[in-house]
Amino acid sequence: MKTPRTRIQKKNTEAILEAALDVFSAEGFKGATLDKIAKRAELSKPNLLYYFPSKEAIYVALLGHLMDTWMDPLKEMRDGGDPVEEIVAYVLRKLEMSRKFPRESRLFANEIVRGAPHIRDMIDGPLSELMAEKAALIRGWVKAGQIADVDGYHLIFSIWATTQHYADFDVQVRGLLRPKGDAHFSDAAKFLEGFYRRALRPN
Amino acid sequence: MKTPRTRIQKKNTEAILEAALDVFSAEGFKGATLDKIAKRAELSKPNLLYYFPSKEAIYVALLGHLMDTWMDPLKEMRDGGDPVEEIVAYVLRKLEMSRKFPRESRLFANEIVRGAPHIRDMIDGPLSELMAEKAALIRGWVKAGQIADVDGYHLIFSIWATTQHYADFDVQVRGLLRPKGDAHFSDAAKFLEGFYRRALRPN
DNA sequence: GTCTATAAGGTGATAGAC
DNA sequence: GTCTATCACCTTATAGAC
DSSP, X not given: OXXXXXXXXXXXXXXXXXXXXXXXXXXXXXXXXXXXXHHHHTSOHHHHHHHSXXXXXXXXXXXXHHHHHHHHHHHTOOSSSOHHHHHHHHHHHHHHHXXXXXXXXHHHHHHHHTTOXXXXXXXXXXXXXXXXXXXXXXXXXXXXXXXOSOOHHHXXXXXXXXXXXXXXXXXXXXXXXXXXXXXXXXXXXXXXXXXXXXXXXXX | XXXXXXXXXXXXXXXXHHHHHHHHHHHHHHHOOHHHHHHHHTSOHHHHHHHSSSHHHHHHXXXXXXXXXXXXXXXXXXXXSOHHHHHHHHHHHHHHHHHHOHHHHHHHHHHHHTTOTTTHHHIIIIIHHHHHHHHHHHHHHHHTTSSOSOOHHHHHHHHHHHHHHHHHTHHHHHHHHOOSTXXXXXXXXXXXXXXXXXXXXXX
């Protein structure tokens, strides 16, 4: 990505990333074309390639740009207060991310289903460390008898899975529930809250 | 798909579908090429197109071929016996599907993330009916006080999400757990079994 | 039924004018 | 910085020999 200097450059760079998020999340890396991204960003195709050297560069910039946002909700799960409430709060934050940022969720889903060729390093590095830290936190809660005996890794996997499902499989969820707008998200929140509360309650 | 008449035709048709499952599940519809499928099926590219009229025809045949297999575990969840055990058994069947058929899971994941352009009818038709039936079954169990008060649709979504996660996000799961082979699946089974049992236990 | 050759169209990226 | 024109490549699909 060209480091934006003028106001126009900043605006165009942002327009490109916004358009790229639209197209890559909906069609995957291969399915996306520079034509579609250019049209949505209201730029010519060569002009896209003035700001980014290649299609892959746009994709990588987008993933890097969003990675931190994606890991933030988990970072906020901390010790202090009631562990069950801490975990339930994380579940609800993550579900809210699915509601507000479904394209971002699908972008990562696409990338990981394909074997995560562009973010392997992120998974093996920063995400792995964050995961280890939070799994240890959960282990501590289990040992202190504050929550039921669960494995931290699989608990977090289950939270990712259940919440991202509403973004990644949106079409299926809507096809089966036929909700008006996002109405089903409050049902999902109610379900998940009760579910995790019961499953985590000690003894 | 050509209706297989000779032994050779049957063998080739199967080889094509097997190769197509490999390639489509790993690369998505757009990312897959006839070259890759032909090479893996050990046929020439025009020979592929002798058996199937187009790339899309192979893809559609594959999805149709696998749809029933994919819905079967849910069909087997029935009334009779302890409802909690019935649901837990479904969870474990579904997890076993993720272990044994990860490519199939990723094929559907790819398709649905992209908006399910080829299986919309299946979702709105047969799957919708099956879902309604099983949601009603769960509602009955709730009303009889045999399981905790949960919404059937969201319960089934959570089961799909948590179990398919181990197939669809396999790379991420392995990157974080570094398991030997499929060793982590028994941990996942243990986690999910305990989790659903506690969450569903009435009062 | 299976092959080689190739048509036809799309796509990422570059050249060069302005 | 942005555009028009275009190249080089890849991919689906077909033609036609055997």
